Amino acid sequence: MAISADSKQVLKVKTVVKCMQCDYTQERDFQVGDFVLKLVGNCPKDNGPLYIAGIYAETLNQKK
Amino acid sequence: MSLIIVLAQASSQGSQNGAALAFSYIFYIFFIALLALSFFPGVQQKTQIMFLSRDVEQKLQMIENYLKDSKSITEKLLKEKGFPDPKAFLDRVIDRFVIDPVSIEPTDIINRMKLLMRSNEDTVREMIMSANPNLDPMTRSQIEISAEVVNALNLIFKVIRHYLIMAKKLNSIMIMYQLQMVAPIYVKYAEAYSKAQKVFLQGIPIGDGLGPLVASKFLMKSSQKFTVSKDTIAGTLEFEGRKLVVVKAEGPMATVGTPGEGVQNVIEREGGKVSRIITVDAALKLEGEETGTIAEGMGVAMGDPGPEKIAIERVAVKYGIPIDAVIVKMSMEEAITEMRKEVYQAADKVIDYVKRIILERTKPGSTVVLVGVGNTAGIAQ
Ligand SMILES: [Zn+2]
Numbered sequence: 001m002a003i004s005a006d007s008k009q010v011l012k013v014k015t016v017v018k019c020m021q022c023d024y025t026q027e028r029d030f031q032v033g034d035f036v037l038k039l040v041g042n043c044p045k046d047n048g049p050l051y052i053a054g055i056y057a058e059t060l061n062q063k064k
Numbered sequence: 065m066s067l068i069i070v071l072a073q074a075s076s077q078g079s080q081n082g083a084a085l086a087f088s089y090i091f092y093i094f095f096i097a098l099l100a101l102s103f104f105p106g107v108q109q110k111t112q113i114m115f116l117s118r119d120v121e122q123k124l125q126m127i128e129n130y131l132k133d134s135k136s137i138t139e140k141l142l143k144e145k146g147f148p149d150p151k152a153f154l155d156r157v158i159d160r161f162v163i164d165p166v167s168i169e170p171t172d173i174i175n176r177m178k179l180l181m182r183s184n185e186d187t188v189r190e191m192i193m194s195a196n197p198n199l200d201p202m203t204r205s206q207i208e209i210s211a212e213v214v215n216a217l218n219l220i221f222k223v224i225r226h227y228l229i230m231a232k233k234l235n236s237i238m239i240m241y242q243l244q245m246v247a248p249i250y251v252k253y254a255e256a257y258s259k260a261q262k263v264f265l266q267g268i269p270i271g272d273g274l275g276p277l278v279a280s281k282f283l284m285k286s287s288q289k290f291t292v293s294k295d296t297i298a299g300t301l302e303f304e305g306r307k308l309v310v311v312k313a314e315g316p317m318a319t320v321g322t323p324g325e326g327v328q329n330v331i332e333r334e335g336g337k338v339s340r341i342i343t344v345d346a347a348l349k350l351e352g353e354e355t356g357t358i359a360e361g362m363g364v365a366m367g368d369p370g371p372e373k374i375a376i377e378r379v380a381v382k383y384g385i386p387i388d389a390v391i392v393k394m395s396m397e398e399a400i401t402e403m404r405k406e407v408y409q410a411a412d413k414v415i416d417y418v419k420r421i422i423l424e425r426t427k428p429g430s431t432v433v434l435v436g437v438g439n440t441a442g443i444a445q
Contacts, residue, residue, distance in 0.1 A: 002348065002352075002396065034442070035269075035316035035444050036315070037280055037284065037443070037445065054408050055269050056407070056408035059404075
């Protein structure tokens with residue numbers, strides 16, 4: 001079974017914020033206190049509720 | 065061969081003064097003695113053991129550093145959260161153990177195992193809450209995880225150290241060889257555990273959170289949610305004329321919940337009239353496989369020692385319900401540290417898989433249970 005991730009990865013954690021009513025999507029750096037489905041204010045487009053749709057880590061040093 | 069060359073070179077240099085000659089003689093004698101010695105049985109082995117043990121000691125040192133690091137992080141956390149004596153608390157949990165139930169009498173092992181595991185969890189939880197009764201569930205789960213990490217690292221460290229000392233005492237090259245083979249793997253495990261603790265303390269979802277993430281995307285559309293078992297929540301929604309009951313651990317605390325018991329309760333509540341159980345979980349990939357690839361199959365996708373998994377299998381057998389499994393592959397480290405982008409993106413594809421399974425294998429009007437298995441840290445519902 002694969003134990004470790006490939007190579008020494010430098011990870012950057014991102015938070016994806018989406019609107020419940022329209023297709024507004026915003027990506028920002030992760031802040032402590034964020035969790036998936038947390039409500040984080042209103043949409044600048046149609047004032048609908050914004051929620052955190054996902055939190056993920058991106059590799060910065062990919063040599064592809 | 066090299067000896068002859070050295071001798072030849074020395075003789076070609078011819079006339080030299082006495083001291084230099086004496087020195088070169090001593091040198092030859094030393095050289096020949098060393099050569100002869102290395103042919104004696106035992107000497108070679110001794111030197112080999114020496115080199116092997118140095119290598120293992122170095123690995124052990126790395127594991128110890130991870131352990132110390134994790135201990136100091138935990139101690140700091142406990143101090144911040146108002147524990148009167150963090151060190152004493154840590155000393156109590158570091159060597160905590162659960163004894164396996166008797167297995168030579170194979171009746172009811174699962175129930176005994178479940179009792180032991182559950183009561184252990186409850187006891188640790190009570191220990192934490194009695195030290196500071198005002199802790200919020202999020203912090204409590206972080207302390208539980210930290211205690212588990214320290215406990216695991218301590219065990220790895222002590223076992224490797226045990227075999228190292230034993231190999232030295234017995235002068236056994238075979239134990240040393242085996243140790244040298246497995247030590248790097250355990251260094252990797254220790255590193256992954258230590259990274260995982262830091263991720264949990266920030267509240268970032270981990271790779272194993274894939275199941276709960278998929279479940280939460282369904283539960284978003286559910287208006288009624290209820291607790292079905294310890295740390296586990298369910299919600300109902302309608303999908304293409306089917307009633308869909310979604311089960312996941314209660315987030316965003318760092319817990320895996322009790323999905324097995326949860327599913328069992330849900331199905332009993334439905335009177336057994338469920339036409340399909342779909343389990344979604346993260347799975348360990350093999351070296352060479354891509355992170356985030358999806359596979360589907362049959363059975364309960366769950367990395368559980370037994371009690372939760374068997375609860376689903378038993379209720380499924382009782383009512384004759386087929387169990388589908390959808391898994392997303394990742395490495396061990398990726399499963400317990402920050403959720404990678406590939407895994408996050410796989411969640412949407414898994415939802416399509418689940419929807420397709422429901423449309424292909426169930427009829428409108430039937431009830432389907434979907435379980436998102438995994439640690440729900442950083443994922444609410
Ligand atoms: Zn909007």
